[in-house]
Each structure stands twice: as structure tokens, then as C-alpha cells.
Amino acid sequence: LRGYYWSGLDCSFNVTFVLSAPLNGNTASLCGSRALQRTICSSAIRHQEKKASSSAKTAKDFSYLPPLPGHDSALRWGGKKFEDLPIVHIKATYNNTHIQLTDSAGQSVVRTSCGTEGFKNIKKSTPIAAQTAGISAAAKATAKGVSFVRVVVKGLGPGRLSAIKGLTMGGLEVVSITDNTPVPHNGCRPRKARRT
Amino acid sequence: MARHLRFISRTVMVQNGDVDAAYKTLNRILTQDGIVDTVKRKRYYEKPCRERQRKNFENCRRIYHTEMARKIAFISRTNREDPWLGC
Numbered sequence: 001l002r003g004y005y006w007s008g009l010d011c012s013f014n015v016t017f018v019l020s021a022p023l024n025g026n027t028a029s030l031c032g033s034r035a036l037q038r039t040i041c042s043s044a045i046r047h048q049e050k051k052a053s054s055s056a057k058t059a060k061d062f063s064y065l066p067p068l069p070g071h072d073s074a075l076r077w078g079g080k081k082f083e084d085l086p087i088v089h090i091k092a093t094y095n096n097t098h099i100q101l102t103d104s105a106g107q108s109v110v111r112t113s114c115g116t117e118g119f120k121n122i123k124k125s126t127p128i129a130a131q132t133a134g135i136s137a138a139a140k141a142t143a144k145g146v147s148f149v150r151v152v153v154k155g156l157g158p159g160r161l162s163a164i165k166g167l168t169m170g171g172l173e174v175v176s177i178t179d180n181t182p183v184p185h186n187g188c189r190p191r192k193a194r195r196t
Numbered sequence: 197m198a199r200h201l202r203f204i205s206r207t208v209m210v211q212n213g214d215v216d217a218a219y220k221t222l223n224r225i226l227t228q229d230g231i232v233d234t235v236k237r238k239r240y241y242e243k244p245c246r247e248r249q250r251k252n253f254e255n256c257r258r259i260y261h262t263e264m265a266r267k268i269a270f271i272s273r274t275n276r277e278d279p280w281l282g283c
Contacts, residue, residue, distance in 0.1 A: 190241045
């Protein structure tokens with residue numbers, strides 16, 4: 001199931017390369033993707049290795065897909081490869097937002113949350129609180145010498161986007177955004193439905 | 197996805213520091229793949245009877261919308277070949 005979530009993106013890239021080879025065609029066709037491209041790509045086909053090897057390395061070539069550890073890509077951020085960059089885990093729950101910066105091995109470097117920023121109760125579940133947490137996390141990280149960072153977001157909460165914005169406002173460079181929201185394939189039974 | 201390789205799926209690279217565009221792209225991918233929908237629905241338990249009702253309703257809604265879109269597309273055909281060609 002590795003390629004499952006890339007169904008739409010994969011196919012649109014394939015179609016782009018087959019139809020035309022403009023310089024900035026990738027982003028244009030992606031942002032303005034037609035309904036036809038979307039309805040075609042509904043199967044889970046994974047061609048990432050083939051695509052990465054077949055994509056021409058032009059001057060302005062940019063791929064939305066991350067460079068795989070086995071695949072040698074020439075992209076470096078601060079001299080580091082993609083898999084050596086530190087990771088920022090953002091857990092955006094409905095009541096709070098936690099931000100933890102770890103290095104590529106998993107050792108924690110910086111840990112902030114809306115609560116550690118002085119917000120209480122309902123004010124923690126706001127995008128502004130998440131933004132302040134992001135700014136303070138970025139400040140502490142730059143004090144420790146971190147510049148480029150990958151972001152992993154977990155959960156659908158109010159601080160999901162504003163935490164990333166706070167990181168960029170605080171001075172960290174975001175290289176990629178991953179979504180790691182836990183999706184159970186019908187595992188644990190959640191709590192009962194609320195009646196409001 | 198704790199048991200899968202990390203940074204392979206559900207990942208978007210940021211181009212030229214444009215975090216907003218990357219986040220929008222990620223959001224679009226997630227909604228198109230139905231993940232946002234699933235996460236919202238699984239927040240509270242949905243009883244099987246409610247699930248069957250919802251699936252039925254969504255089926256009917258999908259049929260209705262596709263048929264209506266087909267009808268509108270048929271009625272609003274504007275690019276036709278000229279029927280009076282040559283006159």
C-alpha cells in the first residue's frame with residue numbers, strides 16, 4: 001500500500017510528461033488540474049522509481065514527490081540529504097497543538113505547545129496559539145543551529161496550518177510537509193456520537 | 197502510519213519556500229483520496245444502521261448529481277458543428 005495515497009498525483013505527472021514538456025508545466029498542470037485528469041487517475045498505481053528515473057533533470061525541474069533514500073537525488077539542504085534533515089512533528093488535536101523538533105534519528109531537540117506558551121483552556125485550541133508555539137519552537141531551534149526542516153502533521157485541528165506558518169515566521173525553512181494523521185482500518189472503536 | 201516507511205506517501209515538497217501552496221496541494225490530495233472525510237467520520241462511532249443510511253444517501257446523491265450534470269452539459273452544448281454550412 002505504499003503508493004496508495006499518491007494515486008492522483010502520480011497519474012497527473014505521467015499525463016503531463018506524455019502530453020507536453022513545458023518548463024513550468026508541472027506546477028501549472030497540477031494547480032489547474034482538469035477534471036479529466038482527476039477522473040482518469042483513480043487506481044493505486046505506483047511508478048515513483050520509474051518516474052524519478054524518467055523525469056528529465058532540467059534547470060527548473062521540481063517534483064512534488066520526496067527523494068527516496070535509495071534513489072540518489074542531487075537535492076541537498078544545508079549540505080544534508082533529505083533523509084538526514086531534522087523533523088518537526090506537529091500534533092494538531094482539537095483542543096491543543098504540540099510541536100516537537102527531533103533530529104533524523106528521533107532524538108528530541110525542542111518541544112513546545114500552546115500550553116507552554118502561556119495559553120489556557122479554550123485559548124489553546126486556536127490557530128493564533130499554534131502560531132506562537134511555532135514561532136517559539138523555531139526560535140529555540142535556530143538557537144541550536146537548525147535551519148532546514150521536514151514537517152510531519154498529525155491530526156485535523158485548528159492549529160494545523162498556522163503552526164507551519166509560525167515555523168516559517170520564526171525563521172525555519174520548511175522543506176516538505178507530510179501528513180501522518182492516524183487512519184484506522186477499522187481498529188479501535190471510537191467514543192459514542194455526541195448529541196448536541 | 198506507524199508500520200509503513202516514513203516520508204513516502206502523503207508527502208509534498210515545498211517549492212521556493214511557498215508553504216501555503218504546498219499545504220493546499222497536500223489538502224487537495226487528502227480530500228481527493230477521501231482521508232479528510234474518513235478522519236472526520238471516525239472521530240465518533242457511527243452505528244451500522246446509520247452507516248447504511250448514509251451510504252444509501254450518498255449513492256442516491258451521487259446518481260442525482262451525475263445525471264443532473266449530464267443533463268446540463270447536454271442542454272448547454274455550445275460547440276456544435278455548423279448545421280447550415282455552406283448556405
